[in-house]
Amino acid sequence: MADRSDNDNVLDGEMVNHGDTGLVIPDSVLPSVLYLLPVPKRPFFPAQVQPILLEMKLWEDTLKRVGEKQNHVMGLLYCGEDNAQEIDPDSAPSIGCAVRVHHAHQEKDTAQIVVQGLKRFRIRRWISRKPPYIVEVDYPDNIGERDTDEVKAYAMAVIRAIKELLAINPLYSEELKQYLSRFSPNEPSLLVDFAAAITSANGDDLQDIMDTLPLLRRMEKVLLLLKKEREVAELQGKISEQVNEKINKNQREFFLKEQLKVIQKELGISKDDRTADVEEFRERLEGKQVPEAARKKIDDELHKLEVLETxxxxxxxxxxxxxxxxxxxxxxxxxxxxxxxxxxxVLNLHHQGLDDVKDRITEFLAVGKFKGTVAGSIILLVGPPGVGKTSIGRSIAEALGRKFYRFSLGGMRDEAEIKGHRRTYIGAMPGKLVQALKDVETANPVIMLDEIDKVGASYHGDPASALLEVLDPEQNVEFLDHYLDMRFDLSKVLFVCTANQLDTIPGPLLDRMETIRLAGYLAEEKLDIARKHLWPRLLERNGINKKRLSINAAALRHVIDGYAR
Structure with a gap:
């Protein structure tokens, strides 16, 4: 940071250049030949004092030559908004800023120099078009009288705009306010340059300010930049207020909720999330007969849950x-x-005919009554679509008073659908059987495996082979789901499978099932089905009173003979 005397010298030098008489001040006599350094992104203004970072391998020679000069003066030239390290003499601007180097510090491959802007220069001739760049310059005066009332009015407007901007945007520190106090309407050129330097305008707009020598025209452009800067600052302030208001509201709600939790915990009204979860899981296990191995694993996981952060x-x-x-x-x-x-x-209530199938199911239930439990057998219902295989499975569950759960195996290609995913995978889930047991809440439901003849196979695995463990009474006593990694007894589950054909069912799987064929219905059975089941259902589905519409047996026979398979 330069001291007060340096800035006074700059201002006095400017007055000398405007034709004032008096002593020759050192800064008023600036060299006509300058070494140049490029400044990317933003041009450097005469009103600025700030550090600049340079790459030593590119500019070491230039810095040494400037350091050997007694006045340590060099030129800074804007080289575009890109982070360029070179100057193209053909496209570079002709107006730059002469600066004095006050301090230089080197660290590894970079150098930091503190420079003070002195005065605009205009390039008259390029002496060296390659680094180190050397140019012959002159120092143009400001065009226009600086002591006119119009200039003073513009200067006062600029000062007011800067003060308003400082009040809106807190990023400008007290140091900038002190800088502002050092300028007055009697120094309009430096005041305008300082005002342009503190804006966030892009480099090309700022270089346009540098190139504008007429003082009034430059003041007009700077006032426009300050107005735009104020609008941006006000918008930024509104956004910050909205964000802070939202954050403060969320913080207030958070603190109130945390205080409420502490109060409720002290009064014993409620518990924290972790304690509530642990107690809920322990309450679920009350009254259940959990095997010792499974109980140990669950207890280990509960202990882990108690020490983990939520x-x-x-x-x-x-x-x-x-x-x-x-x-x-x-x-x-x-x-x-x-x-x-x-x-x-129950079977007669939901199905017409199929006496042989009903007899077979009744015999199956009679064996279960004799043993005292229905377990150990898997029923396979085989028949064409539409003969009622799924509904017979539901009727068996109703006849036994058991919960019923159905899921389709058609198109299943991943054995994890049966045995679950391992917990190491993201989004792991247990298999369909565990999901079924959780939904029905009993360990002896009737589970229907629909379309067992349409199970597929892929690189994910073979679901049909995974079903062997499920349906084999010798193995499903200790069924192992990959997700749970605990043994569960499926031997009390009654499995009812359905298929349209037997050809695609693997032999080992077919051997474990008791096949019951549903060939179809006789014409008289179809007539009873249409009259007692289908027709009342259609009337109810379409909202028609049975007294308003009727159909006779001849019409039904015509549909059965001509259209039904």
Whole structure:
């Protein structure tokens, strides 16, 4: 930072150049030949005092030559908004700023010099067009009288605009206000240059200010820049106010919520999230018969949850795992209704005909009644589409009084759909069977595996092979889901599978199932189905009263014979 005497010398030198008489001040006699340095992004103004960074390998020779000169004066020339390190004499501006080097400091490959802007120079001739750049210059005077009332009015307007700008934008420090106090309307040229230098205008606009020698014209341009700067600062202030208001509101809500949590915790009204989660998981396990190995693993995860921070990613993974593990129906079974007459009544209620199929299902239930439990067998219903395979599975669940869950295997290509993903993967989930048990909340539901003949295979694995462990009564006692990594007993689950054909079902899988074929319906059975089931359903679906529309048996027979397969 230059002292007061340096700035006084600059101003006095300017007066001398305007024709004033008096002593010759050292700064008023500036050299006619200057070494040049490029300044990118923004031109340097006579009113500025600030440091500049340079690359030593490019400008070491220039700095040494300037340092050998007694007055340490050189020129700075704007070289474009890009971070250029060279000057193109053919496209470079002709107006630059003569500066005095006050301090130089070298560190590794860079040098920092503190320079003070002295006066505009105009290039008359390029002596050296390559580094070190040397030019012959003159120092043009400001065009126009500086003591006119119009100039003074513009100067006062510039000072007022700068003060308003400093009040709006806090980025301008007290140091800039002190600079402002050092200028007066009697020094209009330096005042205008200082005003332009503190704006955030782009380099080309600022160079236009440098090139403008008429004082009034330069003042007009600077006032426009200051007006634009004020508009930007006001907009920035509004944005900051909105952001701060939003942040303050969110902070206030956050602190109030945290205070409320502390108060509730002190009064025993509520607990923090981690404690609430742990207690909820422990409450879920009450009354359930969890195997010892599974209980140990769950307890380990609960202990981990108690020490983890709620904001950590591992907390979310552990909590999600415990949510699944504790929601499973460990040892929770629904009581079977092994009443054969009731079972036959339910089958007759939902299905017309199919007496052989009903007899076979009744025999299956009779064996279960004799044993005291229905388990160990897998029913496979085979038949063309539309014969009621899925609805028979639902009727079996209703006859037994068990929960029913159905999912389709058609097009399944990933064995993880059956056995789950390992917890190491992002977004890991348990398999369909674990999801089914969580939904039905009992360990002995009726699970229907629809379209088992349409299971696919890909590089992800073979779902049909994964089903072997599920459907084999000797293996599914200790079914292992990859996500849970705990054994679960599926032996009490009654699996009902459906298929349109047997050709595409793997032999080992087909051997584990008891096949029941549904060939179709006789014409009389179709007539009863249409009259007792389909027609009432259609009337209800279309909102028509059965008294307003009727259909006779002949019409139904015509549809059955001519259109139904």
């Amino acid at each position: 904001g950590s990613p591992e907390y979310g993974v552990t909590r999600n795992y415990l949510d699944w593990a504790t929601a499973l129906p460990w040892g929770v079974y629904s009581e079977d209704k092994l009443d054969l007459k009731r079972a036959r009544k």
